[in-house]
Structures are given as structure tokens and as C-alpha cells.
Amino acid sequence: MNVLAVCLNPALDREFFIDQFTLNKLNMVPSEKSRMSPGGKGVNVATILSKYGISLIVTGFLGGYVGYVLISELRKASPLISTSFVNIRDETRENIVITDTVNHELTEINSEGPFVSPESVDIFLRKFEVLVQKVQTVVISGSVPKGIPLSFYGELTKIAKKYDKTVFWEARDEIISESMKIALPDVIKYDMRRSEKILGKILSKEEEYIATARDFVKNGTKLVILSYKTIHDFIGTADGVWKFSPKVDIDHSFLLGSGDNFVAAMVLAQLEGKCCIDMARYGYAAAVAKTAYIGKEPPSRGQIREYMNFIISERVD
Amino acid sequence: MEGVKVSDIMTHDLTFVFENDTVEQVIELLDMTRLSGVPVVDSDLRVVGFIGEDDIIRACLPSYFTLLQTAAFLPDTNLFIKNLKDISHEPIIKYATKSVFTVKSSDTLLFVADTIMRKGYKLIPVVDDNNVLMGVVSRLSILKESARREMAVTDK
Numbered sequence: 001m002n003v004l005a006v007c008l009n010p011a012l013d014r015e016f017f018i019d020q021f022t023l024n025k026l027n028m029v030p031s032e033k034s035r036m037s038p039g040g041k042g043v044n045v046a047t048i049l050s051k052y053g054i055s056l057i058v059t060g061f062l063g064g065y066v067g068y069v070l071i072s073e074l075r076k077a078s079p080l081i082s083t084s085f086v087n088i089r090d091e092t093r094e095n096i097v098i099t100d101t102v103n104h105e106l107t108e109i110n111s112e113g114p115f116v117s118p119e120s121v122d123i124f125l126r127k128f129e130v131l132v133q134k135v136q137t138v139v140i141s142g143s144v145p146k147g148i149p150l151s152f153y154g155e156l157t158k159i160a161k162k163y164d165k166t167v168f169w170e171a172r173d174e175i176i177s178e179s180m181k182i183a184l185p186d187v188i189k190y191d192m193r194r195s196e197k198i199l200g201k202i203l204s205k206e207e208e209y210i211a212t213a214r215d216f217v218k219n220g221t222k223l224v225i226l227s228y229k230t231i232h233d234f235i236g237t238a239d240g241v242w243k244f245s246p247k248v249d250i251d252h253s254f255l256l257g258s259g260d261n262f263v264a265a266m267v268l269a270q271l272e273g274k275c276c277i278d279m280a281r282y283g284y285a286a287a288v289a290k291t292a293y294i295g296k297e298p299p300s301r302g303q304i305r306e307y308m309n310f311i312i313s314e315r316v317d
Numbered sequence: 318m319e320g321v322k323v324s325d326i327m328t329h330d331l332t333f334v335f336e337n338d339t340v341e342q343v344i345e346l347l348d349m350t351r352l353s354g355v356p357v358v359d360s361d362l363r364v365v366g367f368i369g370e371d372d373i374i375r376a377c378l379p380s381y382f383t384l385l386q387t388a389a390f391l392p393d394t395n396l397f398i399k400n401l402k403d404i405s406h407e408p409i410i411k412y413a414t415k416s417v418f419t420v421k422s423s424d425t426l427l428f429v430a431d432t433i434m435r436k437g438y439k440l441i442p443v444v445d446d447n448n449v450l451m452g453v454v455s456r457l458s459i460l461k462e463s464a465r466r467e468m469a470v471t472d473k
Contacts, residue, residue: 057331063349075328082452084331087349123342126335130362134449 001082002271003049003056004131006140006156007042008148009113010060010085011095012070017294019102027098037296038074039095041142041170041191041260048264048298050078054271057082057131061116061124061145064091084131086124090114097256099294106256116147125155132160139267140185141170141260150175154182166270170263173197180219187270187279188216189225189263198226206243209234210317213241223276225262225283230255233284234316237276241317244284246291247310254291261298262287277313285311323429324422326462327443327452333358336365336410340376340401343368343409356442356450357413363448366413369439376412377401419444422451430459 017033038047046058062071062085070092071083093111100106132138138160140153149155153175157167167185169176176188177199196202203209209226213236216224224236228243231250235242265286269279282304289299289307299307333356334343346355347370354369377400404412419442420429429441433456443452 068351071330075330079324079329082329082331084333087346089349130358130360131331134362 001057001135002054002137003046003267004128004135004138005042005046005049005056005058006128006138007040007046007058007060007142008116008140008152009093009143009145010038010040010043010062010067010070011093011110011113012066012073013037013039013296014094014096015296016096016098017101018098019100021098021100021103021105021107035296036069036073038070038077041263042139043070043074044257044260044296045139045141045170045264045267046081047074047077047296048261049267050080051298052264052268052301053080054268055080055082057084057135059084059086059124059128059131061086061088061114061120062092063088063114066094067092084127086120086127088114088116088120090116099256101294104252106252113143113145116145118147121148125159128156129159132165133163135165137166137168137267137270139168139170139263141168141263142191143172144175150178151182152179153185154179157183157185168263168267168270170259173199184220186221187223187225187266188221189259189266190227191259192227193259206234206316210241212236214317223280225280227259233280235277235280235284235313237280239277240315242277242280243314243316244280245312245314246288247312248288248292250288250291254294257296258287258290261290264298265304281308281311281313284313321426321462321466322422323420323424323426323443323454326426326458327422327454328458329452331362331450331452333362333450334368334409335360337408339406340373340409340412341405344373344405353439355440356417356453357410358450362450364417364419364442364444364450366410366415367417367442368409368413372412372414373401376404417442419448420454421445426459426462429454430463433459 015035016029018027046056093113096109098107144152153169160167168187169185170189170191172191198212209228213224213234217236226234228234233244262283266279266283269282285307286304289303356364357366357368359365377397422443439456441454445451
């Protein structure tokens with residue numbers, strides 16, 4: 001096994017493609033315009049990695065009927081995915097996405113998810129310590145369900161670092177800020193879909209992003225990715241700070257899943273021996289390539305190579 | 318079914334319990350996962366046992382029950398309930414089958430089907446050369462694969 005993907009709060013994704021989606025009206029969806037698939041950021045990253053031929057274990061908390069459907073679908077996705085979830089009594093959440101390609105709008109309804117008991121957390125930690133020793137790289141991505149402390153990414157990273165594993169995080173600010181107090185990963189990618197905050201502050205100027213990226217690296221993170229105005233990123237490494245921008249127009253209704261593709265492609269690059277800025281460039285190219293079409297299918301390695309020509313990486317510090 | 322390997326039909330699921338997990342925790346897990354049994358592993362994920370519903374039930378019955386093979390000699394169900402309560406905090410390894418039948422992903426489906434028929438197993442752990450758990454193969458997965466294969470022949 002190459003990777004342990006941690007998805008603490010997995011979800012069953014329901015996608016509806018409704019052109020001219022209207023509130024306060026009955027919106028009919030033909031069956032071919034709706035999809036159901038396993039989701040949650042960690043699960044998405046795992047599914048993408050399996051498409052690139054990477055074998056991995058997915059872990060997290062799963063419960064109820066929705067959890068049963070999710071794991072059944074995940075097993076169908078690829079024989080390269082091994083599942084090892086901790087079962088809980090509460091029901092796993094569902095995420096609903098409505099894509100309107102006529103008005104170029106994306107509406108998301110994400111349920112908060114289940115409550116995880118302290119007993120289940122204890123089972124998970126014991127399981128995690130055994131599983132982590134079987135892989136090279138750990139990816140922890142997405143939200144934390146109720147009952148799990150915001151510092152949990154840090155607790156898991158502390159265990160992973162005991163066995164000298166490379167650790168990736170993608171999460172929102174509250175999780176990153178609290179978890180950093182316990183342990184630092186090698187790579188941090190900010191998920192800024194719900195909040196623009198970075199370390200408790202809203203940044204506006206480019207200089208503020210550059211200074212913050214520099215601070216992350218100074219504190220021990222090898223690579224930090226801070227999303228800027230949705231389609232740009234500031235990248236901090238020990239060698240400096242870069243600003244990434246696309247050379248192509250990005251359709252905002254096609255942005256769904258681009259962050260997961262970014263993370264998965266970085267993990268792929270790391271497993272293939274790339275480091276730091278090259279890893280980030282590969283991830284960003286994959287994310288931009290993903291915005292060229294609708295759907296969950298990740299771009300091929302060939303498409304990512306092609307999109308390396310459609311990104312600008314400008315050194316800013 | 319010749320040529321079909323365990324790797325073609327196995328479920329890549331690592332649902333397991335540790336040796337020191339309690340009987341109560343295992344019952345809870347079996348209930349939530351709808352599984353009839355799970356592999357017991359050590360801290361290196363090596364399979365050291367298998368615990369099924371049957372093993373737990375057997376542990377709650379008086380030892381003479383195995384010889385008599387009938388519940389007619391049980392004084393009442395309270396004895397069963399009392400025994401279950403008594404062992405609920407015991408480590409599961411105490412009641413697990415230690416000599417576990419395991420298969421490798423390269424083993425043939427025919428070999429697994431034959432063992433399932435002869436021994437009555439419902440779920441068999443799949444391990445690597447170091448006895449590390451890789452997944453499981455179930456009776457149902459064998460049936461599903463067999464049904465699929467038969468249909469392929471019929472189609473010709």
C-alpha cells in the first residue's frame with residue numbers, strides 16, 4: 001500500500017445537473033442527469049489516486065444506511081482501494097450539488113454529519129497507528145464530524161511522524177490552526193470554500209498572502225498552498241514564494257473537485273519523487289485541467305502534462 | 318471457475334478487531350457491519366484469530382452443551398444472558414478461533430470454494446506472505462462470480 005487516506009467525515013455525494021435551476025419551483029431531473037457516488041474530500045482524493053494506479057487504504061468514520069451505500073459504492077470504484085472504516089451508530093452525511101451550466105452556477109447543500117463518540121475515537125486512533133505503518137504517505141483531508149476535536153489532524157500527524165511518514169493536509173483554517181499546535185504536516189493546502197480566513201485573519205493584499213506563506217515555511221511546513229481569489233494560489237516553500245495563475249479561462253461552475261485533484265496530483269508527484277514547487281505545479285496543473293469539464297473523473301496524466309503549459313508560476317518572494 | 322483467483326473476487330476490506338478488544342465491542346461491531354465474523358489481528362495487522370457469532374454464542378453456553386448438541390438441557394435463558402454479561406468485558410482473543418484458515422490472493426477460487434463447502438466457513442481472511450490482512454473472501458462473492466461465469470458460457 002502506498003497511501004493512507006483519512007476521511008473523517010465521508011459523504012454520499014448526490015449530483016444533479018439542472019439547467020436554469022430555480023428556487024421556489026419544481027426542478028425536474030432526468031435520471032441520466034443525476035449521479036450518486038462516494039465522497040468527502042479524503043474519499044475523493046483516494047478515488048482519484050486509485051485511477052492513477054496507486055494502491056491505498058481509506059479510513060474514517062462510517063455509519064448507518066448511507067454509510068453502507070457509500071462503502072458498497074467505494075468498493076466498486078477500484079480494487080486498489082482497501083477500506084478500513086470505524087463503524088459508528090449515527091448516519092453518514094449526504095452532500096447535494098446542483099450544477100447549472102446555463103447560468104454557470106453551483107449550489108451545494110452539505111449536511112454537517114454524524115456525532116462520533118469518544119469510544120469510536122479511541123478505536124480509530126488504535127487502528128490508525130497500525131494502518132499508518134503499512135504506507136508511505138498519509139493524506140488527511142476534509143471536515144471533522146461532531147465529537148472530534150479540531151486538533152485531530154495534529155494528533156494523527158504526531159502518530160504518523162513517529163513512523164517517519166509524509167503527511168498532507170487539506171482543511172479549513174480552524175482545523176489547521178488548532179492541529180498545528182500539536183504537530184506539523186509536510187504539506188498544507190487551505191480549503192477556503194467556507195471561510196477566507198488564514199490563521200484567524202482575513203487576508204486581502206497579495207503582500208499579506210506572501211508574508212503568511214513565508215511564515216508557514218519558517219514554522220516548519222515544507223509546502224503551503226493558499227488559495228487566492230478562487231483560481232490563483234500562493235505557494236510557499238523553503239526556496240521562496242510563488243503565485244500560480246491559469247492561462248485559460250476558468251468556468252466557475254466546473255470548479256467542483258478541483259481542490260481534491262490538486263491534492264491527489266501532489267501526492268502522485270511526491271510518490272514519483274517530485275518535491276516542493278514541482279509537486280505544487282503538478283497539482284495546480286491537475287486542478288486547472290479538471291476545470292475544463294464537468295464530472296468527477298480526474299484528468300489523465302497526459303492531460304496534466306498538457307496543462308503544465310497552461311499555468312503561470314511567477315516567483316514573488 | 319478454473320483460472321479464477323482469490324484476487325478476482327476478494328473484498329478489499331480491512332474490518333478487524335484487536336486481540337484485546339472486548340466481547341461487547343465485537344458484538345457492537347458485528348451488529349453495525351452486518352458481518353457474521355471478523356479477523357482478529359495483532360499490532361502488525363497479522364491475522365492471529367477469527368471471531369464469529371458462533372464463537373461468542375458457544376462461549377455463553379455451558380461446556381456440556383457441545384457434547385449434548387441441544388438447548389433442551391439448558392436450565393433457562395437467564396443462564397445464557399448471565400454468561401454473556403460475565404464475559405462482555407473479556408478480551409476477544411480468549412474466545413476466537415486461533416488456528417485460522419486463511420488464503421492468499423493468488424490461490425484459486427476452486428480451492429476456496431472446496432474449503433468453504435467442506436468446513437462451512439462464511440468468511441475467509443485473505444493474507445499476504447507475512448500473514449498480514451489484505452481483505453476477505455465471502456461465500457456470496459464466490460456465488461456472484463460463479464453466476465457471472467456461467468452466464469458468460471451460456472452467452473457463447
